[in-house]
Amino acid sequence: MIKKRLTILIICLISFLGFAQKNEDKKKLTQELSENACKCVDSIEIFNRNKSDVIKDIHGCIDKYTGALQLGSLLSTVDELSKTAPEVNGKKQVNLNFNTDKDSKQYTESYNEMERYMMKNCPSLKKAVNVAESKIEKVTKNEEALDFYHKAIEASKKEDWIEAIKNYEKAVKKDPSYTYAWDNLGICYRRVGEFDKAIDAYKKSLKIDPKGKMPLQNIPIAYIYKKGNVVKNSW
Known part of the structure; x- marks a missing residue:
């Protein structure tokens, strides 16, 4: 994969360097962008959807504003970089490399910074993540398993x-x-x-989804049937 790299050449007068973004400006930018990303997350439909789709939408909201934070972080380094930057025609020449590759360290740091801020300050993100993490994929993506399942349904x-x-x-x-x-x-x-096998199957289901309603409801019933069967066979 060819990494895209956008080089921003900034030529600025020394007298203008005092206007470069400082740490406080960066914090404010992080806050503003994170709040916008939070509004985006708040608009996500989190119920009756697959976990992977919810997570994908969450990432999309954060990604939408990561580039702006990434650029802001770069601009905040102009003041420091200008100290060692070459001078051309009486002007300082500062090169800033804006890496648009999402696997780059530069992008990842900005993404993680925004995500950390949002996890502390965005209730919508916390809610969406908690709902997504609590989802258990009850269906399967295995085509062979699905085929056997449908055959079993028909037999039932x-x-x-x-x-x-x-x-x-x-x-x-x-x-x-x-x-x-x-x-x-x-x-x-x-x-x-086969009550013991029935109970075992329900328990295996519960190991995957501890809140599964069907096994929680059916395990007691299976035990009742098992007890009744034991009493009946003892006569």
Whole structure:
């Protein structure tokens, strides 16, 4: 990847150097840009969306204003750089390299600076991050796992629980983090009286998503069925 580099050549009179941005100016700039980025984050729809999409939008809001902060940070160094800058025709010549590559140290430092400020001062960012981090991907991006899942669904509609179990087991083998498959596998095991296996499937789902409603609701039911089955078989 060819890194884009924009070189800004600033030729300024010595008498104008006193107007270069100082630390206080940079802090003010960071605050103003971060507040704008915060408004952007506040407009993000954070519910009923994938975690990755929310995070992408958050990064987009911060990225939108990072370049301005990056440039402001560069300008704040003009005063110091001018001390050793060459003089051409009685004027100081200061070269500032503005790196537009997002992998560059220059860009990363400005991005991180704004992100740190926002994490302390932007409630919208904190809320968006917390919601995004609490999201568990219950579905799968594994096409094979998804195919087995749909086959299991079709088998369940026909009440062919054994066939459904086979396909759900294949689905979680392809993607062990597929919570929906674990949940439904537990239901199918319960249907055929395999209560211990049902409970185990629900527990595996809970390891992935500790707040999963289906396993939390079904584990007690499975234990009740198991207890009733033990009593029945003891007669």
